[in-house]
Amino acid sequence: MTAESPRDVIFTDLDGTLLDHESYSFAAAAPAMALLEARSIIWVLNTSKTCAELKPLAKRLGNRYPFIVENGAAVVVPAGCHLLADVEMTLIDGARHKCFAPRRHDIIHLLHGWREEKGYKFSGFSDFDAVALRDITGLELADAELALQRDYSEPICWQDSEEQWQRFERDLKVVGLQALKGGRFHHIMGPANKGLAMSWLVSCLYPSGPAPRVIALGDSGNDVAMLAAADIGVVIRSDHHAPPDVPNPKGAIVFTERSGPAGWNDTLLDLLN
Ligand SMILES: [Mg+2]
Incomplete structure (x- = not known):
């Protein structure tokens, strides 16, 4: 060259x-x-x-x-x-x-704390095993296992009101996180x-x-x-x-x-x- x-x-x-x-x-x-x-x-x-x-x-x-x-x-x-x-x-x-971006274990720690203290209703990948994720998404079991091994983001399924979601998004913003909308899940991650x-x-x-x-x-x-x-x-x-x-x-x-x-x-x- x-x-x-x-x-x-x-x-x-x-x-x-x-x-x-x-x-x-x-x-x-x-x-x-x-x-x-x-x-x-x-x-x-x-x-x-x-x-x-x-x-x-x-x-x-x-x-x-x-x-x-x-x-x-x-x-x-x-x-x-x-x-x-x-x-x-x-x-x-x-x-x-x-x-x-921050590591996923820190994000999960924060989210689980909010779920306890603020009563937000959601479930995330950290609540699922591969069988549960396969049943929710239709992924093959081996692919569900790989998808669960995340390093930087926690996909969650929101099960609360729109009003609570607005509050949740504000809380994310304050700590420098964002919710990226995917097909089925919101991916909670850094900026x-x-x-x-x-x-x-x-x-x-x-x-x-x-x-x-x-x-x-x-x-x-x-x-x-x-x-x-x-x-x-x-x-x-x-x-x-x-x-x-x-x-x-x-x-x-x-x-x-x-x-x-x-x-x-x-x-x-x-x-x-
Ligand atoms: Mg693409």
Whole structure:
């Protein structure tokens, strides 16, 4: 690579982006994934999933780079990856974590205290075992087990009034937490987002020399901060929901023609060739 050739770095969401919304297949993205491999371009998984869920998935995808978990809560450098060797990180279960959010055990401690003292009615993942979570969500038992192993967020199911919810949200705000609405659960977590974690990782991967071209791909509201912070934000079309608005983007915003991994593939091949 010559000094003047632009270096690309890729950040990608998973569900509905690299993985098909229904089948979770990434087969349609194989040509672009092969090109990334052939050119040794770093590509980073940036997802709401947990570290426990990501480890086997990254292997299946053939991705050996650091990844970002739980909506930007942490950058994780898996065992065996030698990038960011001189960055100070926390060792958790054999992987190095750069944490941008409070740990889940502290969040649970707080939530359970409020449930006692303030009488809020909700149940969360910490109240469930894998069988209970499988019955609620329809996940396979093994996947329910992985989903329960969270490090930075506690999904809860609200069982109280709207009025109590308003009070609960105010309490969260006071202690610097937020409730991120997912499909079935509210994810109680710190003020992290996918964009902040991405920008931190870019600055660590390329501490000097010309800045790389940052390409980010995502399909949903929780991807907006990442899409807005990229040089090229690729909004992946969905057959299930409207594309998110990306206000005040730093660079260009591109919309894919096709949905999911097929759109991921077409657009990356276009941008890289
Ligand atoms: Mg998605």
